């Protein structure tokens with residue numbers, strides 16, 4: 631298959647590129663293909679005629695998004711609409727990556743693929759709006775929601791330590807104690823596992839629609855940090871439990887951001903994935 635990947639230099643984009651390396655890949659990031667440039671987007675896709683586009687390009691900084699709504703919407707919403715229209719004109723499938731942040735997090739039992747979205751911050755709203763426009767304008771789509779990603783590749787322009795696991799390991803060498811939130815819960819997901827699941831989804835021609843692809847078992851940041859330190863046998867740091875009200879952020883976060891996977895074989899537990907990440 632001819633597959634064009636946007637945002638291919640990002641944390642997830644790089645692992646997806648690796649997982650799908652048996653295909654004819656066209657790897658692009660902002661320099662080669664800025665998805666907000668609709669003319670360029672149309673020209674490139676019409677010229678290259680890929681079978682599938684995997685859209686990993688996004689504005690993902692949840693805090694900065696609160697102050698930059700215009701550019702966030704351009705990347706996460708308007709560009710997705712353009713991609714959908716261009717895919718329709720070129721009979722191309724669009725696999726679009728989305729997030730648990732499209733939900734409000736008030737439902738403790740989590741959210742199924744068909745649950746109603748109700749975002750509570752600018753980033754979540756831009757992603758939810760992008761999803762809606764995509765569904766309205768294209769039939770051949772996959773919306774792949776995942777959560778709390780960590781992977782071997784850095785998020786662009788940032789140190790490797792920007793993911794939660796690396797941040798915890800770094801802080802454990804610098805501090806005696808750490809404050810961690812106990813009233814937010816989500817499913818941490820290894821980008822390698824997500825990439826392999828996306829490969830399966832595409833290669834095995836699963837029906838078009840929305841999928842929730844995450845590692846299994848939901849945890850709070852406090853519990854996840856405990857697991858990281860336990861697996862690495864680190865015991866010289868004290869973890870303190872705090873509530874989200876004690877940790878000021880600009881963007882509101884969903885409390886129970888749990889994606890229920892009811893349509894696809896379940897991915898392994900986050901503990902197994904974490905061990906693999908830490909020891910491979």
Ligand SMILES: NC(=O)c1ccc[n+]([C@@H]2O[C@H](COP(=O)([O-])OP(=O)(O)OC[C@H]3O[C@@H](n4cnc5c(N)ncnc54)[C@H](OP(=O)(O)O)[C@@H]3O)[C@@H](O)[C@H]2O)c1
Nearest residue numbers: 637640641642660664665687688727729776778779785786
């Ligand atoms: N990270 C998470 O915890 C998480 C959780 C759930 C879902 N997701 C979703 O997963 C996807 C991938 O996220 P990630 O963590 O891999 O993010 P990432 O590392 O920041 O990758 C995104 C890539 O897109 C690029 N990009 C930004 N604007 C672009 C534009 N206008 N045109 C083309 N490329 C552009 C970025 O370049 P620059 O860095 O130069 O801007 C970066 O290389 C996103 O859709 C995100 O919403 C992420």
